[in-house]
Amino acid sequence: MKEFCKRLPKIELHAHLSGSIRRDTLHHIWQQKKSESPELTLEDPLLVIPEEGVKDINAFFPLFSKYIYALINTVSTVEFSTRAVLNDFCADGVVYLELRTTPRDFPETGLTKQKYVETVLNTISEFNASNGEMKARLILSIDRRDDVEKAWETVELAKRYKKEGVSGVDLCGDPLKGDPSIFAPHFDAAKSAGLGLTIHFAELPQSSSDSELFTLLSYNPDRLGHVIHCSEEVKKKLVEKKVALELCISCNVQIKMNPAVTTHKEHHFGEWWREGNCTVALSTDDVGVFYSELSNEYWIVHEHFGLGKRQLWELAKGVVDATFAEKEEKERLKGVMDKFGAAEGLWQIDM
Numbered sequence: 001m002k003e004f005c006k007r008l009p010k011i012e013l014h015a016h017l018s019g020s021i022r023r024d025t026l027h028h029i030w031q032q033k034k035s036e037s038p039e040l041t042l043e044d045p046l047l048v049i050p051e052e053g054v055k056d057i058n059a060f061f062p063l064f065s066k067y068i069y070a071l072i073n074t075v076s077t078v079e080f081s082t083r084a085v086l087n088d089f090c091a092d093g094v095v096y097l098e099l100r101t102t103p104r105d106f107p108e109t110g111l112t113k114q115k116y117v118e119t120v121l122n123t124i125s126e127f128n129a130s131n132g133e134m135k136a137r138l139i140l141s142i143d144r145r146d147d148v149e150k151a152w153e154t155v156e157l158a159k160r161y162k163k164e165g166v167s168g169v170d171l172c173g174d175p176l177k178g179d180p181s182i183f184a185p186h187f188d189a190a191k192s193a194g195l196g197l198t199i200h201f202a203e204l205p206q207s208s209s210d211s212e213l214f215t216l217l218s219y220n221p222d223r224l225g226h227v228i229h230c231s232e233e234v235k236k237k238l239v240e241k242k243v244a245l246e247l248c249i250s251c252n253v254q255i256k257m258n259p260a261v262t263t264h265k266e267h268h269f270g271e272w273w274r275e276g277n278c279t280v281a282l283s284t285d286d287v288g289v290f291y292s293e294l295s296n297e298y299w300i301v302h303e304h305f306g307l308g309k310r311q312l313w314e315l316a317k318g319v320v321d322a323t324f325a326e327k328e329e330k331e332r333l334k335g336v337m338d339k340f341g342a343a344e345g346l347w348q349i350d351m
C-alpha cells in the first residue's frame, strides 16, 4: 500500500518552503557556506535538527527564526533549496504543489523581499518548464507578527507577481503572537485581485477563541490550515462556507498541537472525512522537520482510518477544485487523476 500511495497522483496545498527543505539539503548548503567562510558560527544542521524529526513545539518556531533563515539567505542558497524541495515533492508522486513562503529581507546579505520572491518564482518557472509531471505555484504568507505596513508589502508582491506564478496569500506564524484582526483590508485587497486566500486556523487553544475564528472567517478564506480547536458553532460555519481544509496529521500529532490527541487514529481527519461536508486536502506542512512525505500522509489514513485504494484516489482527486490553479491546470489535474483511476481499475472497486 505504501507503494500505491507513492504512485497515486497527489496534490500538496500546505507546504512551507523553508520547512520543506530536507536535513541533508540544509547540511549540503551548510558545508558549502562553511568552506567559503570558515568563521561561520552556525552549527551543522545534522546536529541542530534531530534525526527523528522535531517533536517539541517549543523548538519549532525558533528553528526557523534562529537557524534556517540564517542559512538560506542568498540568491544561490534560495535557488538551491527551492529546486531541491520541488524535486523532492515530484519524486513523491506530487503532481501539483502550492509552496508557501513569507517574503523577508536579509540585510546581512542584501537580499531584499522582492529579490527573494523573484528568485523563488524563477526557480519554480524553470522547474515547471522542464518538468511534465508536476507543476508548482507560490503562495505568499503574511506573518501574524507583521505590522500593517509589512503585510501590505506582501500583498503588493503577491499582486505584482500573480502572472509569474503567485496564486494566493496566507496567514501564518506563531499562533501565540500577533493580532490577525488588523489584516482585514489586506485580505480583502488580495481577494479582489483574484488571489486565493488560505489561513492557519485554530492551531492552538490560545489562538482559537470563537471571536478570533469568526474574525478570520469574515475574511472569506477559500481554505484553512490545521483547523484543530474548533467549537461546534465554528465547525457549522466552515460547512456553510464550504471551506476546504488542509489537514496535517503527522505535524499535529508529532508536536501535540492538540494535547488530547496522541495517536494518528484520534486526529480530527476522521471526523471531517466521515462527515464528508468539506473538502479535505492532506498536507505535510513541513516535511523537512516532520519527515512525513505526502505519500506517507495518504498511507496514514489508509492504516489508521481504513481508506482503501479507491477512497484514497477519491480523496486525492477531490483536492483539484480546492487548488488556486487556473482552469487549464485544473483540467490537466483531473485528466491525470482519471487516467490513474482507469489504469488501476479503481472505478470497478466497490467501496
Ligand SMILES: [Zn+2]
Pocket (backbone or CB within 6 Å): 014, 016, 172, 200, 225, 285
Ligand atoms: Zn503551516
